[in-house]
Amino acid sequence: MKKITKAVIPAAGLGTRMLPIARTVPKEVLPIVDRPVIEYLVQEAVDSGITDILIITNRGKGAIEDYFDFSPEYEAALLAKGREDTYNEIRELPQKVNVQFIRQKEPKGLGHAVNCARAFVGNEPFVVLYGDDVIMGDVPCCRQLINTYEKYKKSVAGVKAVSDELIVKYCSLGVTALDEALGEYDIYDMIEKPSLDQKMSNFSILGRVLLTPEIFDILDNTPPGAGNEIQLTDAMGTLCKSYGMTALDFKGKRYDMGSKLGFLTANIDVALQHPEVSEDFKKYLKSLNLN
Numbered sequence: 001m002k003k004i005t006k007a008v009i010p011a012a013g014l015g016t017r018m019l020p021i022a023r024t025v026p027k028e029v030l031p032i033v034d035r036p037v038i039e040y041l042v043q044e045a046v047d048s049g050i051t052d053i054l055i056i057t058n059r060g061k062g063a064i065e066d067y068f069d070f071s072p073e074y075e076a077a078l079l080a081k082g083r084e085d086t087y088n089e090i091r092e093l094p095q096k097v098n099v100q101f102i103r104q105k106e107p108k109g110l111g112h113a114v115n116c117a118r119a120f121v122g123n124e125p126f127v128v129l130y131g132d133d134v135i136m137g138d139v140p141c142c143r144q145l146i147n148t149y150e151k152y153k154k155s156v157a158g159v160k161a162v163s164d165e166l167i168v169k170y171c172s173l174g175v176t177a178l179d180e181a182l183g184e185y186d187i188y189d190m191i192e193k194p195s196l197d198q199k200m201s202n203f204s205i206l207g208r209v210l211l212t213p214e215i216f217d218i219l220d221n222t223p224p225g226a227g228n229e230i231q232l233t234d235a236m237g238t239l240c241k242s243y244g245m246t247a248l249d250f251k252g253k254r255y256d257m258g259s260k261l262g263f264l265t266a267n268i269d270v271a272l273q274h275p276e277v278s279e280d281f282k283k284y285l286k287s288l289n290l291n
């Protein structure tokens with residue numbers, strides 16, 4: 001079985017939930033303490049064995065590209081000051097993975113964005129990391145999906161049970177259990193932004209999928225759906241019925257970095273662990289006397 005080495009990160013959404021800042025700073029480069037969201041995604045992919053990443057961007061997101069380039073002005077300044085450690089740290093990421101970029105010229109939906117990756121992906125399975133979903137845990141989420149793919153040899157969706165309040169904004173999956181203890185289910189259907197009457201279960205896809213290349217022909221024939229966008233969920237609905245698809249209730253904590261609350265929560269959780277600031281930050285939080 002061929003190793004999975006390619007990942008696609010769609011990052012061309014408008015980010016309207018993060019306005020007004022999204023007008024000028026892409027949500028993918030907003031910081032979690034001192035590193036941009038996109039670095040967490042790339043790191044997760046690298047830690048899962050991915051060697052080639054395509055990031056799908058659009059106008060105004062050049063800051064993402066700059067982050068994966070060398071920065072001669074900083075590097076010279078750091079060397080002049082004898083700060084080799086920081087120099088090595090900022091050179092490490094651009095060197096350890098091949099990151100490429102392509103633009104989605106119009107925000108026609110996540111399905112349309114993934115379809116822009118066809119030439120990059122070719123005829124092999126690949127993982128998709130939604131550009132605003134950061135997942136932290138002991139085993140990288142992409143790795144968990146790859147392990148499930150190797151077991152069942154079908155596309156995989158990373159899922160979690162969410163509240164009724166959220167399911168109507170996300171998608172709902174129709175599933176039957178394969179191995180409940182391991183969180184593995186067979187998916188027989190899915191629906192994007194269901195009403196509560198249409199809900200099949202509270203399992204929703206949260207930020208990670210592993211797709212076989214049949215998805216591209218399906219996407220070519222998927223008409224615009226909810227919100228008049230080409231929905232990846234609609235295409236995966238066809239994929240699961242024609243080729244089969246597995247759901248994995250993955251282990252890890254997911255942060256919706258496209259929402260203000262997700263952005264704040266991630267920053268607090270990481271700050272509480274950060275060697276440079278955690279002690280002072282804890283003292284500060286205590287001083288607030290929150291109940």
Ligand code: UTP
Pocket residue numbers: 010011012013014015016017018056104106107108109110112113130131132133258
């Ligand atoms: P979201 O719906 O969460 O992102 O899409 P959005 O459209 O940026 O968010 P809001 O609702 O306006 O705040 C899920 C993922 O799909 C990407 C987004 O960048 C995000 O990573 N996406 C979405 C695209 O790449 N292109 C699109 O046309 C739409």
